[in-house]
Amino acid sequence: MLYEPWPWYVSGPLIALIMAILILMGKRFGMSSNLETFCSIGGAGKFVDYFKVDTKPKRWSLLVVLGAVIGGFFAAHLLSLNEAVNISQETVENLQALGFESAGSAYLPTELFTVEALAQPKVWTILLVAGFLVGFGARYAGGCTSGHAISGLSNLQRPSLIAVIGFFIGGLFMVHVLFPIIF
Known part of the structure; x- marks a missing residue:
């Protein structure tokens, strides 16, 4: 089961459980608010008043970012069987017709997300x-x-x-x- 995507009846209730805990604790969840917290901690408030906020109550959410990075790395390198991305053949053909030859074999198109592409x-x-x-x-x-x-x-x-x-x-x-x- 670990080597396959989790079905909705496992992942859905886990997300609902986390959200229930956050609601009971009076917390909000969102990745963009973590960027705001990063910028505030990094000193952006010296240049933009929007970032002059107290970050202490928000620092807990930075663990979400850390967990997403560690979890993504763990899933990609330890749980991935290096199989093709599971998308329809029609989608693969449409993307390849637009110049994305990596469609169906990479989660991020190598035509945009490689060092060579950045040239x-x-x-x-x-x-x-x-x-x-x-x-x-x-x-x-x-x-x-x-x-x-x-x-x-x-x-x-x-x-x-x-x-x-x-x-x-x-x-x-x-x-x-x-x-x-x-x-």
Whole structure:
């Protein structure tokens, strides 16, 4: 079971249990708020007033980032059987037609995420613009997809429902309209 993706009836209740514990403790969950905490700890408050916040109550959430990094490394290097990525053959063919030859064999497209790829100005432009848009969107929406979809919806927050619907529509627009134009 460890070498396969966990089914929804195992991972779903585990996520629900963690969220119940966080709600009972009065904590919020979201990865973008961790970036805010990192920036505040790193001294960004000297330059931008937004980052002049007390980080002590938020430091617990940095363990989530550490756990995600360690868990990802553990899963990739100890639990991975180096099999092909389990996506449909039609998706693989569509991505390969757009120039992503690594589709179906790598979780991150090697055409964008290798040292060789970073020698291309187009790759730098795509990654910088995408990073800016993700950061702007997370700030504008008051949180990221994990914060709104997991934490916000668990707390039955209407703004999170609206944000998640917006994320979904934006994702569909990106994949079906912008992605083919860019690549």
